[in-house]
Amino acid sequence: MLQFKLVLLGDSSVGKSSIVHRFVKDSFDEYRESTIGAAFLSQTIKLSEEYDEQVLKFEIWDTAGQERYKSLAPMYYRNANAALVVYDVTEPDSLPKAKLWVDELKEKVNDDKLIICLVGNKLDLVSERESTSLVDEADAREFAQENNLLFHQVSAKTGENVIKVFQDIGERLYLQNKDKIQESKKPNNNNISLQRPSTNDSQSCCS
Amino acid sequence: MDADDDKGFNASPETISEKPLADVGENLDEKNNYYDFQAFLKIMRDPKADPIVKHTKSFIRNFVSQRENWTTSEQEKLINDFKVFIYDKLLTNEAFRDLSDAQIKNAKEGIEKLVMGKLYYKCFSPCLVNEKRSSDATHEQDLLDDAKLRDKILEFRFLGPEHLDIIPDLINGKLHSFIALSAKELAKINQYRSPRDKMVCVLNSCKVLFGLLKHNNKLNGGADHFVPLLIFTLLKSDVPHLISNVRYIERFRFPSFLMGENAYYLSTLQGAVNFILDMDIDSISILETDKDFNKKYSQNQEEIKDLKKQELLNPKDSSTKFPHRTVSPSPSEYILKPLDDAANSVLTKLNDFWNTSTSPTPSSPEYEDRSPRDHQEIDEHTATVLAQQMEHKEQENTLQTLQLMFPDLDPDLIRDVCIASKYRVGVCVDSLLEMAE
Incomplete structure (x- = not known):
């Protein structure tokens, strides 16, 4: 089984945990x-046929979104294969904060292979709000493009687009690791993890 | 467990030694839940396993005798290299090669437990530093950091849940009893010597916090809810040498066993520890809203002064409550104290294994001198009786705590649940939460 580490970042009110709970709940899990x-x-x-119907497993690491716990984040995003940076489409202040997370990832992780997906949550609330109180979608999209991020707007509440986010990330991971995956399909080698062990550098604890 | 096995080893508290893993639950090891140390030892006693036994013994002998003091990173590398080597050997050894994947994994776990049980006194910093004969700067650093964390915890132990962004919905009568139980589970980390068993203590402590979240219907809140609870638990805890323990797990748990959920909760614990180490009075901005904060802070400072004064006057007394690095318990105390469960049984089993094994141990005086057996100068019968007494006391404590946590449930029912699940706290809390709903 291919395993990938995905870290969840975003303010505490943007509903990042709900997105993942929705994803796990709505996914048909034939592998238990x-x-x-x-x-x-x-x-x-x-994944779809186009991607060899590859099966992969996400290990999803949630982080505490409160400002005071920001300093804990590096503990979580080191060795991640993908990051979901979440903002709230009904909360204009939340996009700049998401952008800061992206900057931090680019600076600290500094790994071209890290796949970052910018996700606007609470799409279901958009119709009830004045457009002036919403995050400008074009702004978010442009930022994503400039920084080579995946971009989606979702509703954890209705489930809209949630699975798509993970499919999209999965496809990118597949393309990125195609060689290794094909290697793993050879006999006697059916369980590889592309993760590096995440807690084994001597610097990691309490340093 | 069949009868033969029971005769083969001094097995009186044996089921208890498996206690931490039973708590692990399906989530932990997903596919390979199977874990049976006895079964592994049985295979090791098969003459066909001799090469494995010999390699292992010779590694341990060399590790102990070749040099007086290794640094932590040298130890980490040596032990990891040995595991890579011996795990590979298992696959071609006659006694092991036809086993299922789960059984092979169990054998790997068994070897790690065996080796680390033997080398604990060389690798767990508090043991080394207290021995004063074979510590080096890297091990001493662990102890300094333990002491620093202890000081920080004392300094901020008076903080309330509201100071840590614990959501108001969770601040109710149940909070403190769950936190206390979680802290107690974490404190058990000093009772075990294998990295796996220590890891399970961390997971069990977390599991009690899940219980609290589930109880309040907040399981979907994720890390936003969980992380503050863990930090609060640490501030209310009394776990000697927490940093040494965490680093020991990091260094000596085989990397591929430290993935997924294990890695997540260990990282979260490290993050929580780092957060507390960095805490200072100016950085806690939210506390400006608390008018009594300064008063509480100075009052606590006074109490700490008194505490430290008492410790100086009567170091022995304080060491039993909250060992400071200068008055930490000796390695032998580590064995004698935790007799509540596994430590004793694992110890006797390990010694038994090495003593009854078919291939005799070439006795090097130096090697013999350092074996845990010699630190433990009590006979097995006394140890067993002591173990049972302490276990009984511990069970009564658990029962009382659970009865406090679930006042609406019939106390006898809680006792039945405890007996049925052999007092495994994680399992008990889960079942009781379901019943309470």
């Missing part, structure tokens, strides 16, 4: 591999 804990979840997905 999902884990639902308080802050760590895992879920397998199967």
Whole structure:
């Protein structure tokens, strides 16, 4: 089974945990591999034919979104394969904060292979709000393009687009690791993890 | 467990030694839940396993005798290299090669437990530094950091849940009993020597916090809810040498066993520890809203002064409550104290294994001198009786805490649940939460 580490970043009010709970709940799990804990979840997905119907597993690391716990984030995003940076489409202040997360990832992780997806949540509330009180979609889209990010707007409440986010990330991961994946399909080598062990550098604890 | 097995080893508290893993639940090891140390030892006693046994013994002997003091990173590398080597050997060894994947994984776990049980006194910083004969700067640093964390926890132990962004919905009568139980589970980390068992203590502590979230219907809140609870738990906890323990897990748990949920909760614990180490009075901005804060802070400072004064006057007394690095318990105390469960049984089993094994141990005086057996100068019968007494006391404590946590449930029912799940706290809390709903 291919495993990838995905870290969730975003302010505490943007509903990042709800997106993942929705994803795990709505995914059909024929492999019974999902884990639902308080802050760590895992879920397998199967890609489309175009991507060889590859099955992969996301290990989803949630982070605390409160400002005061920001300093804990590096503990979580090191060695991540993908990051979901979430903002709230009905909360204009939340986009600049998401942008700061993207900047931090680019600076600290500094890994071209890290796949970052910018996600606007609470799409279901858009119709009830004045357009002036919403995040400008074009602004978010442009930022995503400039920084080579994936971009989606979702509703964790209705489930709209949620699975698409993970499919999209999965496809990118597949393309990125195609060689290794094909290698793994050879006999006797069916369980590789592309993750680096995440807690084994001597610098990591309390340094 | 069949009868033969029971005779083969001094097995009186054996089921208890498996206690932490039973709590692990389906989530932890997903596919390979199977874990049975006894079964592994049984295979090791098969003459066909001799090469594995010999390699392992010779590694341990060399590790102990070749040099007086390794640095932590040297130790980490040596032990990891040995595991990579021996795990590979398992696949071609007659006694192991036909086993299922789950059984092979169990054998790997068994070897890690065996090796680390033997080398604990060389690798766990508090043991080394207290020995004063074979510590180096890297191990001493662990102890300094333990002491620093202890000081920070004392300094901020008076903080309330509201100071840490714990959501108001969670601040109710249940909070403190769950936090206390979680802290107690974490404190068990000093009772075990294998990195896996220590890791399970961390997971069990987290599991009690899930219980609290589930109880309040907040399981979907994710890390926003969970992280503050864990930090609050640490501030209310009394876990000697927490940093040494965390680093020991990091260094000596085989990397591929430290993935997924294990890695997540260990990282979260590290993050929480770092957060507390960085805490200072100016950085806690929210506390300006608390008018009594300064008063509480100075009052606590006074109490700490008194505490430290008492410690100086009577170091032994304080060491039993909250060991400071200068008055930490000796390695032998580490064995004698935690007799509540596994430590004793694992110890006797390990010694038993090495002593009854078919291939005799070439006895090097230096090697013998350092074996844990010699630190433990009590006979097995006394140890077993002591273990049972302490276990009983511990069970009564757990029962009382659970009865406090679930006042609406019939106390006898809670007792039945405890007995049925062998007092495994994680399992008990889960079942009781379901019943309470």
